[in-house]
Amino acid sequence: xxxxxxxxxxxxxxxxxxxxxxxxxxxxxxxxxxxxxxxxxxxxxxxxxxxxxxxxxxxxxxxxxxxxxxxxxxxxxxxxxxxxxxxxxxxxxxxxxxxxxxxxxxxxxxxxxxxxxxxxxxxxxxxxxxxxxxxxxxxxxxxxxxxxxxxxxxxxxxxxxxxxxxxxxxxxxxxxxxxxxxxxxxxxxxxxxxxxxxxxxxxxxxxxxxxxxxxxxxxxxxxxxxxxxxx
Numbered sequence: 345x346x347x348x349x350x351x352x353x354x355x356x357x358x359x360x361x362x363x364x365x366x367x368x369x370x371x372x373x374x375x376x377x378x379x380x381x382x383x384x385x386x387x388x389x390x391x392x393x394x395x396x397x398x399x400x401x402x403x404x405x406x407x408x409x410x411x412x413x414x415x416x417x418x419x420x421x422x423x424x425x426x427x428x429x430x431x432x433x434x435x436x437x438x439x440x441x442x443x444x445x446x447x448x449x450x451x452x453x454x455x456x457x458x459x460x461x462x463x464x465x466x467x468x469x470x471x472x473x474x475x476x477x478x479x480x481x482x483x484x485x486x487x488x489x490x491x492x493x494x495x496x497x498x499x500x501x502x503x504x505x506x507x508x509x510x511x512x513x514x515x516x517x518x519x520x521x522x523x524x525x526x527x528x529x530x531x532x533x534x535x536x537x538x539x540x541x542x543x544x545x546x547x548x549x550x551x552x553x554x555x556x557x558x559x560x561x562x563x564x565x566x567x568x569x570x571x572x573x574x575x
Contacts, residue, residue: 439546
């Protein structure tokens with residue numbers, strides 16, 4: 345005799361099959377959700393080559409430690425991080441000279457010195473350049489061009505061989521070989537300490553120069569005048 349299936353038997357079998365399918369899908373979804381935080385933690389903990397290289401550089405000091413709130417190093421290559429460090433050192437050095445120039449220029453204004461033979465350069469430092477006459481800009485541009493050409497020849501790779509905006513592999517950012525007074529330490533530890541000081545002072549100078557410019561634009565008075573007025 346053949347097996348007879350009633351309507352209730354078929355319905356019961358379909359319900360059991362549907363229940364088993366839903367349970368399997370639910371278990372699969374729960375397993376994926378449970379595994380997701382672990383995967384996210386693994387991705388968050390995995391550092392990039394650019395970030396690893398950035399953490400080996402000088403300039404990491406308390407209380408900030410490795411300060412990269414925008415995670416810029418994680419989005420770049422070691423070569424790009426190296427170029428950023430070169431730019432930071434260069435701009436820090438220029439800013440230290442600029443901060444000194446702001447104060448020195450305003451201190452000797454109206455004195456016939458430094459291409460100011462008639463003593464007519466006066467006011468805030470941000471307008472001193474505009475008051476200089478012919479014979480000042482030409483030597484200045486020439487000196488800047490020579491310095492930049494020397495820096496490029498020492499640190500930057502040939503664009504034909506390695507492409508544009510690439511530093512030499514053997515070049516240490518900021519080390520141009522210019523040390524006429526022999527101040528560069530011989531030991532690596534002392535050099536790291538000295539370069540960290542240079543970086544911190546350069547960073548402070550960049551912020552200071554930005555503040556100088558903003559202050560003089562606001563009230564049209566020199567920094568020395570502002571300091572005297574606040575004392």
